[in-house]
Amino acid sequence: MTEKFIKNEQLNFIKKQIAFIKDSKNKNVPKNVLATVIDLANAKIVDLFPHLSDEQSEMLDVSKLKTESDYEQYIQHLSEYLLPFPIMTEQQLKKMFPKQKKLKLPDLSNIDHHHLTYLSWKDLRSNRKVIIYELEGKMVGIECEFSSTTKKNLCSFCNCFGEVSQISTVTKTKKTKNPDYYRSIGNYICADSSECNKKITNVDYLEGFLKDSLGI
Numbered sequence: 444m445t446e447k448f449i450k451n452e453q454l455n456f457i458k459k460q461i462a463f464i465k466d467s468k469n470k471n472v473p474k475n476v477l478a479t480v481i482d483l484a485n486a487k488i489v490d491l492f493p494h495l496s497d498e499q500s501e502m503l504d505v506s507k508l509k510t511e512s513d514y515e516q517y518i519q520h521l522s523e524y525l526l527p528f529p530i531m532t533e534q535q536l537k538k539m540f541p542k543q544k545k546l547k548l549p550d551l552s553n554i555d556h557h558h559l560t561y562l563s564w565k566d567l568r569s570n571r572k573v574i575i576y577e578l579e580g581k582m583v584g585i586e587c588e589f590s591s592t593t594k595k596n597l598c599s600f601c602n603c604f605g606e607v608s609q610i611s612t613v614t615k616t617k618k619t620k621n622p623d624y625y626r627s628i629g630n631y632i633c634a635d636s637s638e639c640n641k642k643i644t645n646v647d648y649l650e651g652f653l654k655d656s657l658g659i
Contacts, residue, residue, distance in 0.1 A: 445498045447524045451560045453491050454521060456644035457503075460484040461514050464505065481506055528559035529577055536575070539584040546573075560643050561600075563636035565589065572610055578653055585656045587612040599630040599652070601643040607631040612656045628655055 449457075467480045488503050489495065495503070502521070508514055533548055540546050547566040554562065562575040572589040575582065587610040596607045611629040630652065633639035643649070653659075 445496060445502070445524065447526050448492065448499060449521060449524045450526050451528070451558050451640060452643045452646055454518075454525060455642060456491060457488055457521065458518060459644055460488055461505065461508075461518065464508075465511075465514060522557075525557045527556040528554075528562060529582060530556055531562075531575070531582065535582075536584070539575070539582070540573075540586065543586070558640060560640050560646060561636070561649060563639075567591070574653070576649065576653055578650060578659075583653060583657060585612055585653060587656075593634045596631050598633045598639060598642075600632050600649050601639045602645070602648075603633075603639075603642045605638065606634045608634045614655050614658060628652065 461484075464477075464480055464484055467477050472480070485503075485505055488505065489500070492499065492503075502524075505517070508517055531551070533551065536548055537543075537546055547564075547568065549562075549564040560576075563573060565572050570588055570591070572587045573584060574587065575584045577583075589611075590609040593606045593608045595604065597604055598607050609629060609631055611627050614626045614628055633642075
């Protein structure tokens with residue numbers, strides 16, 4: 444039996460491809476056009492996983508799906524192979540922010556680790572938002588200032604339109620000619636990080652933002 448190999452954002456991407464196929468079917472596009480849509484979806488899904496086994500390739504194949512029930516069962520089956528977000532203890536989280544003696548932590552018992560690309564929570568007392576992510580095999584975390592005011596806009600992380608709030612942090616990158624140099628990095632991201640985790644399909648921007656913020 445194959446091991447778990449699908450990340451949350453990858454499953455979200457696959458769900459998006461399934462939605463494209465179903466939409467094309469509902470529009471009664473010509474058979475050759477529908478076949479192209481399915482072939483493209485298959486290619487995009489396979490591209491997510493550079494080292495697939497034969498069993499995994501067969502599991503991901505969408506060309507054999509015909510009915511609404513087939514699509515639902517396909518997603519349910521893939522969900523069984525979701526890689527969970529690393530479980531962290533309160534002590535581990537506090538160790539990531541040694542200068543924050545009164546760091547407010549979330550209720551870790553209520554976190555769905557299987558549908559999580561990044562962990563985030565707000566500390567309303569200090570107007571800070573914490574973001575935790577596994578970057579290149581290592582758990583990293585940053586604190587951002589955030590605005591409690593929300594508006595409708597695109598989220599920088601999931602690239603979807605919805606209720607967003609502004610966050611900002613200061614890069615740790617130093618310049619040799621100017622040791623006092625710093626740059627503030629601002630973004631609009633989903634006000635509700637759980638909703639963002641349901642929609643995010645690509646982590647390139649998130650990882651770039653974290654690397655800039657951490658000076659990696």
